Amino acid sequence: MMNRKITKVAVLGSGIMGSRIACHFANIGVEVLLLDIAPKELTAEEQAKGLALDHKAVKNRIVNAALQTAVKSNPSPIYSQNVLQKISTGNFDDDMSKIANYDWIIEVVIENLDIKKKVFEQVEQFRKPGTLITSNTSGIPIHLMAEGRSEDFKSNFCGTHFFNPPRYLRLLEIIPTPYTKPEIIDFLMHYGDKFLGKTTVLCKDTPAFIANRVGVYSIMALLHSVEKLDLTIEEVDKFTGPALGRPKSATFRTSDVVGLDTMIKVAKGLYDNVPNDKAHDLFKLPAYVEKMAENNWLGDKTKQGFYKKIKNAEGKSEILALDLKTLEYKPQQKVKSATLEMTKSIDKVADRMKIFAAGKDKAGELFRTSFFGLFEYVSDRIPEIADELYKIDDAMRAGFGWELGPFEVWDAVGVAEAIEGMKKYGNEPATWVGEMLAGGNTSFYKVEDGVKKYYDIPSKSYKAIPGTSDFIILENLKANNKVLYKNAGASIIDLGEGILNVEFHSKMNTIGGDTLSAINKAIDMAEKDYRGVVIGNDGANFSAGANVGMIFMMAVEQEWEELNMAIRLFQNTSMRIRYSSIPVVVAPHNLTLGGGCEFSLHADHVQLSAETYMGLVEFGVGVIPGGGGTKEFALRASDEFSDDQIVQNTLKNRFLTIGMAKVSTSAVEAFELGYLQKDKYAISMNRSRLIADAKAKAIELADAGYTKPVQRKNIKVLGKQGLGIVHAGANSMYSGHYISEHDKKISEKLGYVMCGGDLSSPTEVTEQYLLDLEREAFLSLCGERKTLERIQSIVTKGKPLRN
Template identity: 65%
Template sequence: MNKHIKKVAVIGSGIMGSGIACHFANIGVEVLLLDIVPRELNDKEIAKGLTLEDKAVRNRLVNDSLAMALKSKPSPIYHQKFANRITTGNLEDDISKIAEVDWIIEVVVERLDIKKKVFENLEKYRTKGTLITSNTSGIPIKFMSEGRSEDFQKHFCGTHFFNPARYLKLFEIIPGPKTAPEVLDFLNGYGEQFLGKTSVVAKDTPAFIGNRIGIFSIQSLFHMVKDLNMTVEEVDKLTGPVIGRPKSATFRTVDVVGLDTLVHVANGIYENCKDDERIELFKLPSFIDTMMDNKWLGSKTGQGFYKKSKDKDGKTEILTLDLDTMDYRSKKSAKFDTLELTKTVDKVIDRFTVLVNGKDKAGEFYRKSFGQLFAYVSHRIPEITDELYKIDDAMKAGFGWEHGPFQIWDAIGLEKGLELVKAEGLQVADWVNEMKSAGTSTFYTVKDGATFYYDIPKKSMEKVPGQDAFIILDNIRKSNEVFKNKEVVIEDLGDGILNIEFQSKMNTIGADVLIGLNKAIDLAEKDFQGLVVGNQGANFSVGANIGMIFMMAVEQEYDELNHSIKMFQDTMMRMRYSAIPTISAPHGMCLGGGCELSLHADKVVAAAETYIGLVEFGVGVIPGGGGSKEFAVRAQDTFKKNDVELNVLQEYFLTIGMAKVSTSAHEAYDLGILQHGKDIVVINKDRQIATAKAHAKLMAEAGYTQPPKRKDIKVLGKQALGMFLVGTDAMEASHYISEHDKKIANKLAYVMAGGDLSEPTLVNEQYLLDLEREAFLSLCTERKTLERIQHMLKTGKPLRN
């Protein structure tokens, strides 16, 4: 199907509808967002003398919903200006406009009768050939299109976005009885390439794939918590980051999503999946019934499994629900010996064997939960899907699991997993035993850089489809390794392009990373054509290794510290002035030194979800790896005739001084970190390395030449320095900043002004780098800076002193 999506209509502007509308606006699509007309005036409208015929009243519901979505945090939109791509209206005055759209997405209340009425009305105005989908989370697709025309049914299916639509990657596509195969193929590709999603075609079964497995997993924990006499805190400790799940783990996640939402889906499964061998598990335990009766639904009602409260001193305290007494109490710490054994195991996938062999209650918990999960997912094939990898994809993309159930089973081992299932008194589906008998002992294998999965009908390993657009570093690391040290791996991506990935904790940049970067440039200049700096961890880099800086500063090893800073600066300059194109591929957190690296690359290929900024003020220093220099350079590069140059420089100064961090890659353009016409944004993070490689190859083949070093940087000297110093004096006097904040700001001002030169002067980059390094070093001798660094190392939060 050759179709271009230029405009979509979203019917229903609730949390989900507005979120979907915003995400289409994120990718540049024009959106028509429609909702019902209010039947009565509110107090404000009455006070203004409005009537039910006024447009402001008729569009009130849709406008209020969209406004609320745009104000919410985290934001559903990459940049507030993208909201201009959304036009609002109502289902009476504006429904005829759906004739102009390419795709209609229904997101109204989860009631079949209402949905069918909406579809009946939409068909009166829909143009033939227009895609039409429902965002239902559980109503069978086959019932919705009954009575509609043949063209409607051919172009109709379910497209289930997960909330929030911007952040959760799962995009389930559920065919109806007459959905054309080319429609499914188009949506599958569009979801992955344009929406940045993990597209999963699911069968039309209750709760589809993600919620069927996800709700089972939560329900099994609900029942297990009483069996093992566990607390809410203990379960959340065991089901969070330690096993590659979100920080919100289990109970906090339910609070955020809303207990009523979970109960609605669980009840739907219980009522409609009578053949499910674990159907009784979907019955709600008594403590859930009590919470529902009390309207303890989570964040939306102010209390759920957790509750915010204030103590006698007015300090905010998070209370926890005691599931035995059903009273709230102070939070208790949760500690387990088994978890202590995993502290030295950096990779989550390597922890599972340790966890299931634990000798304490944690070990018992993991054995029971994984045993139940493995048995359950094996029986869902072929009920909810024919391919096991789709279950893993759904859990990773929809519930934020780092690894899906079958990947975890592979990590533990097929035989060990079968033991856990048997210990629970359960059985796996026959196909698992048949697979084992045939001599296949894993669900996945990697061959020639691609992932293969066990295809149950074919009884053989088959390539997971859709990988051709991706480069998966885990799959090529061993076979394509060119160089390795303790903190980096350099891989050959093919076509003359190298990749260097950081493997330090949180991808911090220390000595081994800098050595690796220099080695990568050496190798690329000698035998290759280009270099990508990218990884597929949770974050690109949280910056320089401040623990190392702290130790050198405390020991007063200033010569060594000076050498380390200069090595950082020199490495960044090699990124800028190498003989080959260098591409940075940031994603997630890209802070401090990670941001400085991106500032010095020839091109940035950023994932849309990149949170990038120079945050060094938070630890009492200025950017010392070329970031302060680079912002001074970029400020002067934007000076134009008749500009007030001081104002331009001040904007860049404030970006560093206020430690501004973008909430998306698109916002990074506003901060001067990404540059229009040079840097690009990739919606699907899975495509990022492949896209970065393609740009490196293109630049090399276009005849990349080593750029000459800059000697033409205009610095403003005393003119700018005086302005900055007056400003910091005023801010301290007004108690906006502390005395130490002022000291840091004045150091930055000195660097970005180019010192106290008597008049504007042209200088080279090394001149600014020397000023930057001197300022950084002097701040490292300050007691208050060391207090800030120490506090950050201990708590992960900045200290204002």
């Protein structure tokens, strides 16, 4: 691996992609220079201020406005407001010379070859030889951009195609030209994966590369079959959403978010640039899409597309759907489907595919029409767009958010069975697929010794997917008989080298009695025969917190003794995570709420995904954190106390984090909110590396001679002095109508625990003392009618209730 460090990146072009790419580099701690063109004329506001065109504020107006728009957008492109300090802005006229000091220059200007070439000409004047230079184009052949450039430029130049939004979509396509040095490609593949957190896919310089070529084919094929199968917009979105392992926005809603114009542009580009593609005619727009473009119904950006939001007669917001036959908007219709009903009870997406393929209704028909065509298409694209089939699957999962790539879906349906079906629909797979089956190989992938392998066409054998040897994929270990214990809510899996993993697999990974018993069992096993424990999973979310349905049942039945035992077990499990004789590493990602957050608070180390949304949200269901979270915040406040002023502010800040149920929007913000402690956490940029990184940390702690910590007996609490602050704050919030009477009651209970009760003066107490107060407060709140109403609303409607 070449020794190349990236500490400074220059991004040329600050449009939607440029500004967001700049933000993502700043997220990972890189210094960024974001440049764009200087305006040619003044705005009325600038004229009124008497500014001239050469004034700095005018010259940087375009770039600064673009960055501001990006930062205000939702979802946010930044991990925390603090990362903005890493970005400086400028314009091509005054600041291009600064790129001489930058390690990587990324061009993200408008999709026009002549303009790009002009920018590169300017870059050549200032760029230091050997500096990495790449283009984020999605439609222009990469090799054309290198024409006329110096040898050094050409050998250090290639395409790096990010997907929008670059913080959240995991695909980064790397596209070399014939002149690109191989070590540049190796470096980018590694850097994208390890530091930018991307699934890096090596592409060929073919039209639309891999993901857009296959993704746009898939969308266009669907747009054409909608008419043939007489489907409504609502039906298509229902059939092509989460049940199929696709994002909730499915097909038409996604198109509205991305913008119909973007899709039309890529489709037209493909229609013009792949004249020999067997599916060439599919890239032609259906008449209704042409009409929508004429009407400027481009989706969210024009306030209407396939859907339109209106205010109805009662003044409530309502979302109408477009009738594709009449092109009029109508109220959405409920979608019924026997096939969808049958898939509901099946957790694994792969297992639903056979049901879809055999479906007797419109959902089944749409699946067969779409996928049989897609199977033919992707098998024909090898070796044109990629030599290996796994690259196509990687690109579709990371770029389009599909849970399974096309070849994985084909495997799930059954390769030979699907070919039978394809024939009936007039679809023919590429000859290599037939040869694969004839050679006795019945699937595109298989797992051997915990390693996923793909079918390699030239050698007619299975090979390990490159780059994945550093990943630990729990599914593969389960297929390799590494499960040591399993119950309804969790499994204990042997990760090797003396480390066990506790994987949750309940709905939303909520935590109930079975999850708690699995954690305790894993720690028992590790203390006896292993070296450490990781708590982590590959689910969509780490954990949505405690199973509130179970708490609700006990509270309604007034089974107080059982509820008391359940809360005690939760608290004891959190404490066991901290006070065991082996290291316990928690590896959260995405939603990490309530109990999931409390486990993280007690871990020896938290190895978390950059995208972790962590918070103690119990207030929303009318209680306080009861699994050790309130105790832990009191403990941490005590450790931060110094003089009186700081004591009061620290208590107030810690109190408000719980009282306002603050959830971090990233791992970085989880630290800023106080959920993570300075030397006890690390961030994995690439979610695929999370469990492996957590395992490595557990080994490191064990190797360093881990010793069991001692429970704390010196936690300083403020007693009545603190309660005064809490009550005054809660009263002023209540009288200002910011919180309800019930919120005030919960706030006072929370304050009571965090202040250690109504002690007459500041006192030192033990952890167990605070845990007992926490449990009492939690129990008493469960006896309140308004708390039960809140819990019921979450359990039955999935919505928080303010009462």
